[in-house]
Amino acid sequence: MRLVKHLLLLFAAWMMVFSCQRELDFGESIGTLSKDAGNNCFPLIAQGSFKADTALTNNNYIDVPVNVEYPGTFHIYTDTLNGYSFYQSGKISKGPKTIRLIANGQPIKKGRDHFTVHYGHSTCYFDNTVKGLEPAVYTLTGQPDSCKDFLADGSYLTNTSLTASNILLIQVNVSSEGTYAITATTKNNFNFYGEGIFTRTGIQTVVLKGTGKPVKEELTGVTVAAPGTACKCGINVLSDQAGKAVFTFDGSPGNCVNMVFNGNYYANIGMDVTNTLVMRVNVTKVGTYSVATNAANGITFSASGTFITTGPQTITLTASGTPTLSVTTAFVPNTGTVSCNFYLSILPTPPPAVFTLSGAPGNCNPATVSGIFKATKPLGPADMVTVQVNVTTAGVYNISTTTVNGFSFSGKGVFTNTGVQNVKLYANGTPQATQLTNFSFINLNPSCGFLVNVL
Template sequence: MKRLPLFLFLLLGLCAGMISCQKELSYEVSKIPSQGTLQKDGSGDCLPKTVVGTYEEGVGLSGTANYLEVEVNVLTAGSYVIASDTVNGIFFRATGIFTTTGLQTIKLPGSGTPFAAGIHNFVVSYGTSQCVVAVTTLPPGGGVPAEMTLDGAPGNCIDYVLNGSYITGTALNSSNQVVIKVNVTTPGTYNISTPVSNGITFAGAGTVSTTGPQTITLTGSGTPLITGATNIPVTVGASSCSFEVNITGPAVYTINCGSAVVSGTYVSGEELDNSHDVEITVNVTTPGGYNITGTINGMTFSATGNFSNTGNQPVTLSASGIPTAAGDFNVPLNAGTAACTFPVTVDQGAATFGTWAFTAGGINYSGTIELSLMDVTSSPTAGVCQFVGSNAAGDVMMMNLIDMNKNFTNNETYSFTSLLNNTGIFSFENAAGTISYSADPTQSTTTLSAKVTNHNTATKTITGTFAGKVMDGTNTLRDLTAGSFTVTYP
């Protein structure tokens, strides 16, 4: 892999001690990468993980018919790139702009052609947040409706598993699911939807690739209308069975925030996982369903369930999100009969100075920028904007933009093969050292170029794009696409 000239590393080393965190002020939301987290369960699976369409060996995907749906908790509005890795010849990717914060469902259109039947796991990435979705590819000719019978038909569904809480007047979400057992006689696709009962329904679509006993998952929607047992009928072909959902009324309780026991270490910029939670004591006066949530500083603490008894009871709040700042924070809980707060301390994480992303070799790479430098004084003829970034996987990206006018103005371009005009140097290597890309003026066959799309001198922030052909570690030209960066310099 091509290495950056030694003097550039020396400059970066000298500037490392001087770099301080720069607060990004307001500028066009479309120029700023959004921040947030993919929703997932304790095992790392995307929650929800909706797979739409039929996937058949040797049949190309259609972005309108084949796609994934994932849920994102948006903490800061701005542009986004959400993409999977490439597995079995296909991948899923979406770009756009989040204009509001909060939970949002995003559709990731699929591309490519599956080359093998089977179940394949895709890692979906959004910034540093990741989750997993399994996609089943059928053998050639398998894209036909599946034939199956429901265990328990024509009576009650046997050994079904009902997940989530069901409370009168509270809308169902992705945690409300039922897992039912089926016996598949012909592999293929299925699309199941129950009739609406007491304001709620369950639905699911997908594929089954083998015969025999299996389970399928249906996700609930709607809002329960009345309290009590609700019978939900399920029909697949000529087979029918039913399962019961117990709808509870809302519980009456008081939260004792003074009892809060906070588990885990909280660090700004680092995603929370299943090691982060808070246990609190709740005094229940009327049994029923509960939904407790508190959000602050990019962190959300939540729990849902049912209280079956009165008196003091422990409740564990699961934590999610990414703390956006270090400091002491009081998390507000407004559930129950009285509001209260509990404290959480967030430690200072490693300072970052922007983000970067690009696609090459069918793989989407992205990360944060840890070092940056703007030097317009060392050379009488050119200015240099330099930055070095990495990601959680250990990949490293380095870029230098060399501007002959020293101003890095909006819409200014940089040809990485030029020796006389604006130019640049690019270098990338993955953590294992097995993949590398580079482009600089000594490589005449590369065509990489960059463009400054916005330079905010008040916040010292440069946003740009880059694309073109780069040289890999075997001296073979490769296409680099969808390159982007946002860098704040000291």
């Protein structure tokens, strides 16, 4: 009898344990969604910011009220509309509960989306509004002057339609995310356009796609514009490919490398033959070339000629114009194909120099004439006179002679130190007659003179 009692007690204890285990292992819960008479989820308001083309995070969710009749696991979800949905799963106890469904995905377009929430056999509806993106706040780097770090990729030929390879890379500085639309227009029958969304702030590059057909061979000015900001750049349009060289600058398509600036670059002091830029190139096809940079801060660099051999070599670009500001200025030596960019620091305008001409007020001593001076032959960069000066105060100088027999000499620049030194003055014009021509200096007191024999 005692054995039977023990067995009954053991059986009862086992049933209690089994019953508890069954109660803990609920299975799938059963319940209903809270809703009004129109089957609308109630109350339910989506939380977070829902914007088109913006990925959703855990901050985007809906809190769904439910009444659980039988505890257990649950899967509450919506259908997927406009690129996003809501979902949550887990275990739930009996009674009224609120379940947070996290949004997933990225809304595609703005508008009102009509969702259906599912919990077992229970459904209800709610609407959620997706907003359109606000316009971004940004500026074109380099505004309102030359566009900074721009790149015109592809070939630009007269009477040849632009293709997908013709793009313009423009740098912008974004201070507020949002949509953008940037145009780049020319007066040579081709333009560029780009639109999209800035999803982050800071410096970044925008790709503008080209359309149209250039009609003139020239360095075409390009005006890049967006609401409240604009800058300018240039693209060299070539007439054709026949006879044209094919080459690239060292460093393309990034920053130009292996280059040397010659001469001095000061604000408000004009460029002369001493202001040059030597650049390394790699020629893959011989032929003629024409290189011109964008006009920036009042100056440009240009060169033309013929490559007669392939491989690495150098070209010399000559500066022209007068810098207006003491700033770092960006340039792109555009050839109509892929190029590179470089920067030049323009120094502040120094004070006027104080100096005297050696030999004044008599004959300039020494005065060395170089080049060939022949009647009716135009003078070039090799035709010059070198005079000696004694500088007592460093600074800006501008030396020129009288014009005699159809030509004159001049030179300008900056004396960076004091003492005796030589100055090269370059000839301008065309000698008219065969004679021994006597020159003196203007605006210098005392002056000196020198002779040039015209053949």
